[in-house]
Amino acid sequence: MSVFCQQIVAALEELAPLRYAEEWDNVGLQIESDRQMVEKIMLALTPSEKVIAQAVEKKVDFLLTHHPLIFKPLKTINSRTAAGRSARQLLTHQISYYAAHTNLDTVLVNQTLAEAISLQSVKPLSFSHADCYYKLAVYVPVGYEEKVREAICTSGAGFIGKYSHCTFQSAGTGTFLPLAEAKPFLGEVNRLERAQEYRLETIVPSENLTDVLTQMHAAHPYEEVAYDLYPLKNQPERAGIGVIGDLSEKLTLTEFMQQVKKILQLDSIRYCGERQKIIQRVAILGGSGASYINLAHEQGADVLLTGDLSYHDGQLAEELGLAVIDGTHFATEHFVLPVLGDYLTQRFQHKVTIIFADEKDFWHAE
Numbered sequence: 001m002s003v004f005c006q007q008i009v010a011a012l013e014e015l016a017p018l019r020y021a022e023e024w025d026n027v028g029l030q031i032e033s034d035r036q037m038v039e040k041i042m043l044a045l046t047p048s049e050k051v052i053a054q055a056v057e058k059k060v061d062f063l064l065t066h067h068p069l070i071f072k073p074l075k076t077i078n079s080r081t082a083a084g085r086s087a088r089q090l091l092t093h094q095i096s097y098y099a100a101h102t103n104l105d106t107v108l109v110n111q112t113l114a115e116a117i118s119l120q121s122v123k124p125l126s127f128s129h130a131d132c133y134y135k136l137a138v139y140v141p142v143g144y145e146e147k148v149r150e151a152i153c154t155s156g157a158g159f160i161g162k163y164s165h166c167t168f169q170s171a172g173t174g175t176f177l178p179l180a181e182a183k184p185f186l187g188e189v190n191r192l193e194r195a196q197e198y199r200l201e202t203i204v205p206s207e208n209l210t211d212v213l214t215q216m217h218a219a220h221p222y223e224e225v226a227y228d229l230y231p232l233k234n235q236p237e238r239a240g241i242g243v244i245g246d247l248s249e250k251l252t253l254t255e256f257m258q259q260v261k262k263i264l265q266l267d268s269i270r271y272c273g274e275r276q277k278i279i280q281r282v283a284i285l286g287g288s289g290a291s292y293i294n295l296a297h298e299q300g301a302d303v304l305l306t307g308d309l310s311y312h313d314g315q316l317a318e319e320l321g322l323a324v325i326d327g328t329h330f331a332t333e334h335f336v337l338p339v340l341g342d343y344l345t346q347r348f349q350h351k352v353t354i355i356f357a358d359e360k361d362f363w364h365a366e
């Protein structure tokens with residue numbers, strides 16, 4: 001039993017849409033092997049060479065990691081860099097490779113931790129997506145509507161909740177008179193043309209607008225594309241990085257840390273703040289969250305659970321009176337892998353085998 005690689009990609013992007021990735025990020029299918037069918041999937045946090053070696057050894061067809069293998073554009077692929085060696089290994093052994101990074105942070109990483117801690121009334125810590133929406137209406141000659149629809153809907157338009165390709169089309173007659181310098185796709189210079197056209201309408205989040213308009217122009221046959229763009233008052237999707245919520249009962253920082261250590265399976269934990277401080281409102285940002293200390297404080301958090309914290313991050317937290325817990329970058333993100341594994345198992349029951357890489361934090365305490 002097996003499934004097409006593209007089915008796995010589609011399932012992952014249904015869970016963590018690519019449009020939720022930060023602009024600086026690089027996510028999605030980064031290496032495509034010639035093998036179309038997938039029987040075995042490996043999940044890991046980081047595509048280290050040790051993880052790649054395990055994927056080869058276990059003969060997986062698809063490797064899914066949180067941190068991207070190809071992050072900054074690769075200038076060369078050779079065996080002098082880890083990324084080059086890894087790309088070569090994956091291609092040689094016909095393993096497709098996929099990264100779900102900040103798009104997964106937005107929908108699952110912090111929510112999973114929040115659930116484990118039983119946070120109530122959870123909402124995003126930072127709203128980073130879809131400040132506003134636009135309505136795009138474009139006039140397309142009959143016969144080109146599918147091409148234009150596909151172009152705009154694969155570049156970020158037409159998403160409503162769990163649906164993509166949401167458009168409305170109505171038929172009508174467009175008129176235009178090509179002037180002297182024009183090179184019209186239909187009609188002749190200086191003659192009024194009547195063309196059968198569709199008005200194709202859809203919704204576009206502001207952050208995708210440039211891409212959508214570029215792809216629309218590329219797919220449209222007319223020299224001058226007629227389109228309207230209206231700002232909308234629709235409520236934006238409330239997606240963002242990090243979460244904030246409330247514990248059902250107040251705990252001291254010490255009690256809360258005991259709980260966190262157990263959940264993250266840590267023997268010890270770094271923190272700053274008074275051990276007796278009362279904790280109810282909790283902000284969570286798996287991975288590197290030092291830059292969210294101010295925001296967590298502004299939103300009334302008693303504590304921020306994150307990773308990768310420095311001495312001066314502690315100084316800032318202390319100045320603000322915010323307790324901060326360094327649950328480690330590794331543990332606060334590795335936590336999501338079983339949930340991701342369960343999702344894929346449910347989607348492709350008995351058709352694929354899911355395995356997890358044997359992976360440890362790069363950092364140790366002695």
Ligand SMILES: [Zn+2]
Pocket residue numbers: 067286287288329333
């Ligand atoms: Zn990370």
